[in-house]
Amino acid sequence: MLPAVVEEKLSCLPVQPGVYIFKDKKGAVLYVGKAKSLRSRVRSYFQPGVSDTRSFIPLLLETIGDLDTVVVQTEKEAAILENSLIKEHHPRYNVKLRDDKEYLSLRLPALGTSGGDAWPRLYLVRRPTTDGARYFGPYHSATAARRTLHLINKHFQLRTCSDAELARRKRPCLQYQIKRCPAPCVYDVDRGWYAEQVDAVAKFLEGRHRELSRELDAKMKDAARATAFELAAVYRDQLAALEKVREEQRVVAVDDVDRDVIGLYRDGDLVEVAVLFVRAGKLADVTTFSLRGVEIPDEEVVSAFLAQRYGDHGAEGEVVPVPDEIVVPELPEAESGIREWLAERAGHAVTIVRPERGRRHKLLEMAVENAKHSFDEKRRAKDDVDVRLGRIQERLRLPTLPRRIECTDISHLGGGDTVGSVVAFTDGEPDKKRYRTYHVRGVGGPAPAASEVVSGDDPPSRAHAGDDYAAMYEVLSRRFRRGVAARAGEGAGEEGPEWDLPDLFVVDGGRGQLGVALAAARDLGLHDLPIVGLAKEKENVLGETLVDRVYLPGQKNPVPVRGPLVILARARDEAHRFANKGREKKGKERRMRSQLDDVKGLGPTAKKALLRQIGSLAAIREATDEDLLAVPGVRPQHVRALRRVFPRSGSGSPEPEPEAG
Numbered sequence: 001m002l003p004a005v006v007e008e009k010l011s012c013l014p015v016q017p018g019v020y021i022f023k024d025k026k027g028a029v030l031y032v033g034k035a036k037s038l039r040s041r042v043r044s045y046f047q048p049g050v051s052d053t054r055s056f057i058p059l060l061l062e063t064i065g066d067l068d069t070v071v072v073q074t075e076k077e078a079a080i081l082e083n084s085l086i087k088e089h090h091p092r093y094n095v096k097l098r099d100d101k102e103y104l105s106l107r108l109p110a111l112g113t114s115g116g117d118a119w120p121r122l123y124l125v126r127r128p129t130t131d132g133a134r135y136f137g138p139y140h141s142a143t144a145a146r147r148t149l150h151l152i153n154k155h156f157q158l159r160t161c162s163d164a165e166l167a168r169r170k171r172p173c174l175q176y177q178i179k180r181c182p183a184p185c186v187y188d189v190d191r192g193w194y195a196e197q198v199d200a201v202a203k204f205l206e207g208r209h210r211e212l213s214r215e216l217d218a219k220m221k222d223a224a225r226a227t228a229f230e231l232a233a234v235y236r237d238q239l240a241a242l243e244k245v246r247e248e249q250r251v252v253a254v255d256d257v258d259r260d261v262i263g264l265y266r267d268g269d270l271v272e273v274a275v276l277f278v279r280a281g282k283l284a285d286v287t288t289f290s291l292r293g294v295e296i297p298d299e300e301v302v303s304a305f306l307a308q309r310y311g312d313h314g315a316e317g318e319v320v321p322v323p324d325e326i327v328v329p330e331l332p333e334a335e336s337g338i339r340e341w342l343a344e345r346a347g348h349a350v351t352i353v354r355p356e357r358g359r360r361h362k363l364l365e366m367a368v369e370n371a372k373h374s375f376d377e378k379r380r381a382k383d384d385v386d387v388r389l390g391r392i393q394e395r396l397r398l399p400t401l402p403r404r405i406e407c408t409d410i411s412h413l414g415g416g417d418t419v420g421s422v423v424a425f426t427d428g429e430p431d432k433k434r435y436r437t438y439h440v441r442g443v444g445g446p447a448p449a450a451s452e453v454v455s456g457d458d459p460p461s462r463a464h465a466g467d468d469y470a471a472m473y474e475v476l477s478r479r480f481r482r483g484v485a486a487r488a489g490e491g492a493g494e495e496g497p498e499w500d501l502p503d504l505f506v507v508d509g510g511r512g513q514l515g516v517a518l519a520a521a522r523d524l525g526l527h528d529l530p531i532v533g534l535a536k537e538k539e540n541v542l543g544e545t546l547v548d549r550v551y552l553p554g555q556k557n558p559v560p561v562r563g564p565l566v567i568l569a570r571a572r573d574e575a576h577r578f579a580n581k582g583r584e585k586k587g588k589e590r591r592m593r594s595q596l597d598d599v600k601g602l603g604p605t606a607k608k609a610l611l612r613q614i615g616s617l618a619a620i621r622e623a624t625d626e627d628l629l630a631v632p633g634v635r636p637q638h639v640r641a642l643r644r645v646f647p648r649s650g651s652g653s654p655e656p657e658p659e660a661g
Contacts, residue, residue: 002046002064009067010046013039017078017334018071019085022093025065029089033300034078034334038069041333060093075337076344083307093295095271095304104145106136108202111195118191119166119184120198121159122152136205148205155241156201157182157234158194179234204242207279213242259325261360263367264301265375269294271301272378274371275309276363277323288374303332306352310342322346327353327360329368385428388564392504395559396552398530402504403427406434407534407571408479408517409508410471411579417587418467420475421579424502425571434498437582438478440471469516472507476520484524501529508572510535510558514551534561534572548572596620600641606633621646 002010003025018038022031035041045060072078086094109120110132124145128135139145153160159181161173172183182189196219203212220235261276271291276283294301310322322342331354332338342350355361389401396402405425412418424434483501507517514533521529533551535558548569549558561569595617596607613631614620620628620642628639 002061003066006046006064006067009069010043013042013069014071015039016071017073017075017337018069019078019081021068021070021085021089022060022064022091023066023068024063027066029085029091030060030063031091031093031296032082032085032089034075034082034303034337036075036078036334036337038071042067042069074340075334076340077337078334079307079337079341083311086304086307095291095294095296095301095308104139104142106139106145106149106205107133108136108198108205109133111198119159119189119194121161122149122201123160124149134202151241152201152204153180155238156197156204158197158201159184161185200238207282209242213239216242257325258323259327259363260323261327261363261367262302262305262329263364263369263371264298264329265368265371266294266298267375270375272371272375273301273305274367274374276367276370278363286370288371290375290378297330299330299332302328302330303334303338306332306338306342310345322350324348325351325353327355327364327367329364330354382427388428388567391564392567395565396504396530396532396550398504399528400503402502402530404431404502405504405506405567405571406479406502407506407508407568407575408472408475409572409575409579410440410468410475411576411583412440412467412471413583413587415467417583417590418471419579419582419586420471421575421582422475422479423571423575423578425567425574428567430574435578436479437578438475439582439586440474442474469512472509472513472516473520476507476517477524480521480524480526480529483529484526501526503530505529505531506568506571507531507533508536508575509533511551514553518553532568534568536572595645598645599638602638602641603633606631606638609633617646621648 015037017034017036019032019034020038020042021029024030033041070081072081104124104126105128106122107125107128108122109117111120112118125135139148152158157180159166160175161169166185169185172186173181175181176183176186182194184194200212200216203209203215216235216239220232220239223229223232223235257278259278261278263274263276265272265274269292271294273289273291275287275289277286289305291301296304306326306328322345326342331352335352339350339352342352353360355364386401389403392398393401403426406422407425408420408422410418410420418440420438420440422434422436422438424431426434480501482499486497486499487501505517507513510533514531517531517533521527521531531553535549535551537548548561550561550565550568551558559565594607596602596610599607609631610620610628614623614627625639628634628642629636
């Protein structure tokens with residue numbers, strides 16, 4: 001039974017194009033869609049007796065509480081508005097394409113007469129600009145861009161060093177020794193020959209392979225006739241590399257149109273999308289996307305994919321290049337509006353087609369096959385992970401499958417800059433959004449008794465061990481306290497779902513560290529959290545090598561790390577790396593710290609102005625109040641704070657400020 005407000009709005013829907021918004025009974029947005037005719041499209045969701053098997057429909061009928069519509073003039077405006085509303089509201093049932101990689105291009109500067117421009121080099125850039133250089137790309141994966149750059153650097157002799165290195169180098173580098181660079185930084189290189197190399201690279205990247213192949217073949221023969229056999233060998237190798245590239249590229253079309261071919265494979269609410277990038281008649285690359293919880297039909301998946309992929313994309317709003325033609329398995333709703341919108345963004349005409357036969361249909365079948373293959377691969381990988389996690393659960397006698405594992409480690413430098421890390425692995429892979437670094441404040445915890453340290457695990461000196469144990473107790477107490485708050489439902493603020501406790505917690509160390517972790521958990525009432533200790537490989541007093549081993553609470557003999565337990569060792573190594581990184585960062589901040597940082601209320605701009613105008617910390621100490629107030633940004637309250645940190649010579653300790661009131 002639909003709410004009365006929805007029934008009333010359904011009866012008076014307009015026939016114009018627009019956007020419709022389904023909301024739940026609390027007003028939260030469930031779904032945003034576009035339509036050529038709002039009346040026919042929206043009412044189709046609720047017509048009785050329609051053979052609509054989408055699981056989205058019964059869920060919608062159960063949860064809908066209100067309906068809003070926005071009328072626009074054209075289908076193009078509807079497509080643009082739908083995309084904006086999805087980004088704003090993040091509806092539950094809309095497809096969310098998560099792929100925020102930045103697209104790389106190759107930059108080849110224009111040939112000049114001096115400095116670096118006299119010897120152009122090819123290198124990667126993120127954002128092309130109108131600076132007179134030639135740009136090639138963007139490439140659809142960083143791997144493809146770097147592979148192309150490596151291929152060119154290997155076979156075409158352009159320099160690879162920066163302009164600064166070119167200017168200051170006195171001896172040729174290794175690239176010259178392996179005959180990949182003529183070393184214009186040191187030797188007198190023929191500019192004409194270097195310009196030929198630049199031109200050859202440009203033709204290679206533009207796809208003018210046949211023309212380049214003919215030129216290289218002619219130059220090779222000319223060099224051989226002139227008995228310049230080393231130069232002929234260079235052209236021969238370039239020609240061989242070019243022929244290999246031409247063989248590897250599969251010709252899949254008879255025209256030179258750039259097109260993206262989108263294939264879908266669905267299994268329930270799981271959808272795999274594969275995109276074939278066909279450039280100048282050749283298959284250039286393939287990429288896949290995994291979509292979960294997809295309750296909408298395929299044509300709406302295609303519509304959402306097109307809007308999100310070719311619209312503003314990534315953290316900084318990169319725009320994905322739009323090809324001349326997009327081949328899709330289903331034509332989306334308001335296809336003409338999407339086509340106009342994409343053409344406006346691309347600056348050229350864009351065609352969206354759903355072929356029924358011919359070469360394009362074969363391409364579409366290939367894309368669907370790639371999507372199915374990717375889905376099967378990921379499903380097998382997930383099944384393999386489940387098997388490995390099941391073996392860990394069995395070996396360590398855990399109550400649940402350890403899908404999320406967290407591991408902690410402590411890092412310090414001579415007892416200072418102590419930092420603790422907690423890293424997370426989800427389904428055997430790093431889950432970096434859950435990584436945490438803790439600066440140890442020095443609040444000690446109970447160090448374990450000597451009896452808690454396993455025989456054969458030689459602990460460090462007692463004082464050092466106490467410090468490490470106290471640091472671990474503090475870090476784990478802070479981590480577990482957040483987990484307890486999240487479990488109790490108090491996490492509306494900081495203690496949200498990202499602080500949920502894991503299925504297994506691993507501490508880096510043996511029985512002693514395990515005892516500290518158990519004490520920290522026990523003191524917070526966590527008696528059901530599985531905790532183990534992971535000791536590193538070592539030699540005992542008999543010279544026998546003890547492999548990595550896992551210590552379990554209440555069990556004397558450790559479990560050797562073999563087979564699936566290697567996941568725990570990976571987590572331990574990652575925790576060690578992350579702790580060291582945090583400690584190095586903390587040490588750098590300490591070394592770079594100035595006494596001015598101790599002045600309460602003094603901002604970075606005022607600090608810079610003080611040093612620029614007064615000159616040094618010693619000069620600040622001797623400066624008069626009038627001198628300090630003359631510095632831009634320094635106020636009387638700053639002067640008082642400065643005098644507390646930098647009392648003038650002979651003035652003694654500054655008098656404390658009177659308390660308010």
